Amino acid sequence: MADSQELRKAGLKATLPRIKVLEVLERSKLHHMGAEDVYKILLNAGEDIGLATVYRVLTQFEGARLVTRSNFEGGHSVYELNHGNHHDHILCVKCGKVDEFVDDVIEKRQRDIAAKAGYILTDHSLNIYGVCADCQSAAEQAQSIL
Amino acid sequence: MADSQELRKAGLKATLPRIKVLEVLERSKLHHMGAEDVYKILLNAGEDIGLATVYRVLTQFEGARLVTRSNFEGGHSVYELNHGNHHDHILCVKCGKVDEFVDDVIEKRQRDIAAKAGYILTDHSLNIYGVCADCQSAAEQAQSIL
């Protein structure tokens, strides 16, 4: 099956846990999932895969560039399939929803800043935190009830 | 003494642990310190202040806007005195050095992006990771030896 191929192409043995984790990442409607999320889905699906393995697999996937890891405030990280398109995140502090965005101007200025500071840029992370539209209207609802 | 005043002005009782933590933040040459760093300095200074208290105090300081907390990759956070000037961080993945920068263009685009996505912006964090000039030349040194 296709996932096995993809794993081997990435230089990883096509083991059951890896295939299953990859399936979860591909099939879930959530684009951003924590290790625990993946683990729970596998549990509910009746798979017998340990949490430690999920962590290991996700870390390997990251190394193999299959997924990208993002670290958010509060020591909470999520993984997402790497579709080649770099992007940053904007997330809701109420409901945890994660949206993506790209801004070429920001990207360029970051490179300039790194160069000016004498750094060889290896990575960057830009996260914007806020209250999403849904949670704003939910808050209004609550207001009107009180 | 001045620190007591500052604490009361911030709405916090001027207790010994708070004063000591504030002193450490003011006197250390490192501008960015983790809770553990502060704790160790206090230990070495012979102060009898628990790690839990350091965490509590730093969290309170953050709430009182005396310090700002930044979360870096790998679940590692640092605190720094809040001098009113917002800035982002660029840090060296080799030596851990942290530099600061501000870019008005980036700041503005972030606000625009949040607005366009329908979010009420509450916070943002931009961290650039790279290899600093010092570590680059250190790497060259190592090269020439081999």
Add this chain to the structure above:
DNA sequence: ATTTTAGATGAAAAAGATTCTCATTATCAT
């Protein structure tokens, strides 16, 4: 100056996320 009282502290336990250990098992090349 002494008492009062709300709030703060220290020590240890708990929690949460992630990594490590190691005996067992599965994968892939042969």
Add this chain to the structure above:
DNA sequence: ATGATAATGAGAATCTTTTTCATCTAAAAT
């Protein structure tokens, strides 16, 4: 099929941070 190599599961370990709770202290009241 089979063996060498690498991966897995379960639980222990680690690391950072938070919580609990009995004790203590800063600041207000007397």
